Amino acid sequence: MSGRHPLPSLRLLPWSALAAGLACVSASASAGPPTLPVPLRLPSVVSVQPASGVEIRYRRLEDTDIPTSPGRLEGIVSGRRWELRSSALLSPQAQASHRMARLDTGWQWRASGPLQTVVLGDTLASGGGWSRPVRLGGLRIGRPLALRPGFDALAPNGVAGAAALPTAAAPMSLAWAQASSDRLAGLFGRAPAPGLLPVSGPVELAAGASDYEFEAGLLRTGWGTEADAYGRGFAAAAWRRGLGGRMTGEARAEVSSVRRAAGLELVRGFGAPGNLVHGVVAQSEADGGVGRRWGLGLARQALGAAWRLSWDTFDREFTPAGAVPGEAALRSRLEAAVRGSLGRRLEAGLSVGHQHVWEAPAEHVVALSLRWGLASGRSLALHLGEQGGAQDQRHARVVLAIPLEPRRR
Template identity: 30%
Template sequence: MTAPSVQPLRLSRVPEPRVFFAWPIVVLLLLQRVPAAQAGEQLQLEVFINDVPTKLIGSFVAVDGQRLGARRQELEDIGVNPGKDTAATDIIALDEIAGLSYRYDVPQQRLLITIPDSLRATQVYRATTRPEAPTAVEAGYGAVLNYNLFAASSGDFNRSAFAFNGVSATFDARAFSPFGTLSQSAIVRSSPAGPAGASGQGGVLRLDTTFAYSDPQTLISYRAGDAITGGLAWTRPVRLGGFQTQRNFGLRADLITLPLASVSGSAAVPSTVDVYINNLKTYSQDLNTGPYQITNIPVITGGGEARIVLRDAAGHETQTTSPFYVSQSLLAPGLFDFSFEAGLPRINYGTTLDAYVGKPVASGSWRQGVFDWLTLEGHAEAGGGLLNGGAGAVLRTGGFGVASFALAASHFGGSTGLQPYASYEARIGPVTFNASSQMTFGNYNDLASVTARFQASGLKQSPSIFEVLRYDIPLAGAPALSPLFIDAKPPKMLNRISIGAPLSFDSGSLSASYIDLRAASGDRSKILTASYSRPLPFGAYVSATAFTDLGAKRNTGFFVGLSVPIGGSATASTSVSTGKDGTSVIEDVTKPLGLEPGSVGWRVTGSQGKPAVQSAAASYRSPYGWAEATIGHANHGATATAQVDGAIATMGTGVFLTSRIDDSFAVVEAGVPNVGVLYENRPIGVTDSNGRLLVPGLRSYQKNKIAIDTRNLPIDADVATTQDVIAPADRAGVRVDFGVRTKVEAAILVLSTADGKPVPAGSHGEIEGKQEFVVGYDGRAYVKGLAPENSIVVTTERGTCRASFTYMAKPNEQVVLPITCR
């Protein structure tokens, strides 16, 4: 490839004497310079800008032995803005940049560049570390069954009777593999026969059946079976049975999806910049002279204030403050979020009338991050004669807040409708503010209202599959089912506003909200709420809330609560509330159940009002789950309940009883019993008689560190590794084998020469041509795979020697064999 043509270089000249005999000196100097910068030669030079070291090594090219150039990206990296609209890989001659001069110091291999501030490139620093390379996601083969067993009984003191009311079991089962997870949840109920021989009630209530797979490379999750449609702030989700694909940013825990705060400025001299977020120092960086920008400053969502402190070498400080606002509603530029689904709508979920309607529907939602301050979004849905679509935008309004706007339209049954939506969230100083408004005009419908019409207009029930899965067809004239809700259409108007702020004269905070709702049926509610809360000495806490409904219902009430710690993790609390049903007082003393096996929790509660209730409960957590028993008294009767919660997991050849597993888990294979296992440097348990331990509660798609405590390993054990870092797939299990072996036929050989001196360290040995080893200090060598009869050859600096020896393993004992090599 031909090098780009450049103009002759104007170098800093050596002062030319006005005498004739000086010209040979000039020639010699030029001859010394040319060999150091031949045409096309690549140079790695230390860069100084305005006599200040950049602490960077730049890559330059000598085009014709006289002129230096560099690629555009290289110039920007060292802090020079070439000011030319060229590709990042194009070579730019330094003397073609107007206002730039330089001197090439050949002996020191330095490049001294002089530029004005206008040619300084903005120094960009990232306050958060760049995302690490994701750990390979693992998933084994196995299954998990989460269960919750509940039983209840009641008695009447007047009749001296105590009867069993029934039992129910909630199951959440799943089978997982590297190819995905199949899950099924259900409720099984049973109740005793009623009076006069009436039959009891019971049965199986299916909840969700789903097969799911997630791809960490594309950040996409796929789901077949029961699903809930995705949506936006101005849409309503529905349940359906079918297929769903959606973006899942949760597959990369290190990925920051929202635009973070950034600050910028300019340093007149080399300085240090400190960034404070809400008076908390979060970042510090040494700066060179010139403009700078600090991006991706870690902040919590909401508003705040960034304070930038610039300090030079002499200790002079300049401070600037800037408000910022970070919202989950915004996407970082370039990110695309979506959810698309299609299938049959599901109605009456969680009841005996649960069914799928034979009318296919489809729904889709998407969001696109355009700029730090702008995210576009859209939504569309169709099915059952409905067409609905809308678009919106989320904008950051400077450093104070975020505004959202959207407009949706629908066509159903020959009529159309509109739904505008607007919201604004902001923080100005300590005051937070949120407001939103959603209205409908005309006959606006969405999938939620259309599928409700299927229920109300009548369904022809088809035979069920295994008496669990039923498929119903909408049919005119079929008997209508009672709706589970009064009005399924979007409200005609829903206005909400809330405001909150800490009190400057008090350590408490005050908040208020107002909701104005006009349902599609015409009913209207106008609810005003005000709350106050503050901490008290000794860890106590008090809160108060008052509300009033200014609509047709005309209801007013208040609530006051006080909570006081009484030692350990126990807390005593009391509350008073009043409303249209009267006044009630509740006293409660609670010690919550801890997460560690062996934890005990309890609760004693009493209330005065209508009705008056007293109850007591005790709970216990073991490595296999938790159990709770409750007894209560109200009026003339008593109730008693008991429940057990846990899980059964299987992986490989092992079956484990454990606590509930809602996320991922690992089965640790230590090879020997009673070996301590640590999760994130915290003891989690010991291996069983088979040398295995199930570790629940792992974080899916994130790094989880698991280690073993080697102190309880047998002396003769051989360990391949003592810790491992894994990233399990969602709701899957991973097998972690530490490769502990006890039958390794190993021994420590203490080798000495014929004169009784230890074989020198570093000598190489070999056992019958099968295994090589290195001799350590004092002639010691650890060797594995020994046979009853062995021969070795050891090579030292002085030559080779040989020896033969016998070996016999000793359980749980390190074998040490002294050997003379001749």
């Protein structure tokens, strides 16, 4: 059984906890890790505005109803065209000295000229259509940041402690399959929940329109852990332009002290807005090895449903951004997902994935979800899944969601 608190309620999170969180967020690293005096039982989502231009947000990081699971506390001070953000990880079940840890601190300025957006501090390099996002401490300018579907910006540790954001497709799991159809929302431009980064699939630009992004700084590893550190330098630049005939092209390059990579993405729109096919090709050079990757994808809305199909293949020597020694190298990956309505109150989703890793058995996952909308905001969901490969398992779950307070008319 699960529920959600309404956002504007000041009773949900004690002001003493918010004050402690903000103190943690702004604390100097030299002062040592701040602590919370007693275990907290925190809500899943809360947002308060104690003053004009000041906002405090909290969001539980895990999809669970356990009130003591980890969460992200964020403080925002904003002006007419700028924002100062700082966030911390709350772990109520951890030892007292490790219940709070700094996550990100950064200043953002929204410009109307060629700069578009300027971020100074902790940020992300987007990864474009063929690479993967990495955490940086440094500078980002250009178009606003948007992540491709499938990456989790809130999960600690990244890829086995690397700077790269974790992707739910490697290794494949039932958790990936159950969330795959939900990622279709990002492909068709739905607004993100408050406090979350926008998610966007390939973009179709009008003929002659263009945008860009540039990121440079130090790669950040161990995000959200005691091993948090800034390491080697990294820089990336991308330029995107509408070529006419509903064709859009983007070129991107990345460089660090141990790796160089470059690639292209072509997007072709067809039919209704948001329907498109896209392809990528890229090459990386690291530790004397040169490898390539290719990919094709389709995103479409038809028959009252959203559809996604993608295929990628990788050379053994292709090195992704933020790679660490011993990381499993992908060989090929096939993903398919569909989500749509079967009636006024019934929604269904189906996800299928098949993946090969070099020198490892193939993996596959299949997941089906059904959700019935009930009266008074209640819902009943059924999740079925099967995973095969290194771990064979089946999964079945029924979830009844009941609001904690009556819906307001």
